[in-house]
Amino acid sequence: MRNDQIEAMSEKQILQEILEVLVCIDKKIDYMVSKNTTIPETRRMYRNEMLSSGLDVMTLLSLPEHLRTTVKVLFEKGSATAEDISKITRKERAVESGYLNQLVRMGYVNKYRRGRKVYFSITDDK
Amino acid sequence: MGVTVAVHSSKGGTGKTCIATNIAALLSYKGYNVCLLDMDLKGPSLSALFNLYPKRWFNDYLDDKCDIENIFIDLSPQLKTKGRFIIGSSNPDIVAVRKIFDVNRNWQAKALKLLLDAKKSIFMNGTDILILDTGAGIEFESVNAIAVADLVLSVIIPNKISYFSTEQIVKGVYMMLEKKCYLIENMSSVYNLSENKEILGIPVIVSIPCICDILSNDCTNPVSLTNPNHIFTQSIKKICSTIEEYMYDK
Known part of the structure; x- marks a missing residue:
């Protein structure tokens, strides 16, 4: 409709x-x-592919606005801390940290430590 | 960093490629270093338009077979432009086009990252303006191009279907990605170069009338360079001015 x-x-x-x-x-x-219907094999494969994939642009469009803004900045920066992103989005660092961790749980963003800082980057499927 | 412009439309056959090539040619004639990239992987045009047979295609870059610098052909000596005018073509071979229909979302996700890397590399090598000639509608390739662009020029033709589908894309893609966008009304019944006009709440840079000699031109030498007084060239100049204004405001 x-x-x-x-x-x-x-x-x-x-x-x-x-x-x-x-x-x-x-x-x-x-x-x-x-x-007792089971999911057909082809559909299951497609679903697994979706889950294992990096973040594509159609998925980006389907994200809620707050997460989409965070992802767009992360795409531009390559890798960044929550503080780096908060300076661009003009939101609190803790808020961006929450969004980034939500994206990590969704499988779209990687999280890693370099020294004392925690960095985030878009999941690479290479 | 320079400016990235995506030339897009909701439907095919609106004149995207013709407008994109003429914008690129005129801007490089004015002295800007311009890169024109064929992002219509499902319907490539630029290689046929300019008779280009590069050793490497944009498809090769997206398949990790070469660096982005390896795909470009410099047309500045041929067109005698002040600035550099390089073109990256997509492979028009039917096998390559069919392959794009078979790629999965992982490939498209990787293509988006590679496109961002390409953009950085192109600007680091001295390009001022990157023009992305996209495919029509909502395809992965065209939305990837819009996602990496700073400015979107959406070409519409004056009919109900074009207006309706453009409205869907404005709301569902351009606004969602927070893109600065302008409309170019092509094949219009009126010639409108100066009047401020809006369609769907988006400013229209220019209404270009339907001109038959543009359609029959072989485009190897873009009209904007060969015929500076043509109505079409005047329209392209207006579009170029808008891009320049955006560059200086950025």
């Missing part, structure tokens, strides 16, 4: 639309559980 179609709907209509989608998902899950 397009954004302009959603904007033209009332709150009740949107909730009704969401409810219908949830009911549909619920039915599909019930069906898969009853049939």
Whole structure:
């Protein structure tokens, strides 16, 4: 459904639309559980590939705005500390540190220590 | 560091390559060192346009087979430009094009990093302006180019489909990546060089009329160099001025 179609709907209509989608998902899950369906091999491979990949531009676009800003700066700098990034984004160092660690957990960013400082860089899949 | 300009459009056939080559030629004629890079890996044009057969293609760089400096051909002596005018071409061979359709997200992620490295290297070697001639729409290659650009020039043609799809890309890509962008209205029914105009809230640099002799030109010698008084050249000059203003404000 397009954004302009959603904007033209009332709150009740949107909730009704969401409810219908949830009911549909619920039915599909019930069906898969009853049939003991497993994920096809090709799809599993694709999912593993997604998880092991570096950060591509389409994934970058799908990130929430705060993480996208952090990643964009990290792309430009190559590797950086949370403090380096906070100077550019003008956010608190602790805030950027939180975002970077979230990106590390998501598998998009590497974290390493050089001397007393902790550096971050985009995960390299080479 | 210099400025990176991506010439993009939501649909094919809007005149991106023609505009990108003429901008690059005119800026190098004015004395800037310009690098024009063919980022349309699924539909390369520059090698055919300029009859170029380089030993190494941009594809080779993305496959880690060579350095970025190895792919460029210097057209300055041929076009007699004051500044250096180098071109990096993508491989138009069908096998190379098919291979791009087969690459996975890992390759595209690596391509984005390599593109950032290439950009640094190109500017370190004295380039003032890097122009990325992208493919149309939302493909990995074109969005990678937009991601590394400072300025996006989006070419639209005056019809409902072009406006609608451009709006989607403005909201879903340019704004998401916080890019400074301008529109170039090509094949327009009007010639608008001076009036300030906005479409979709984005400033339009110029409306270029539909000109048949541009389409039939072989482009080996860009019109902007061979015919300085042509309406098309006047439009290209206006676009170049906008890029120069951006450079000085940066």
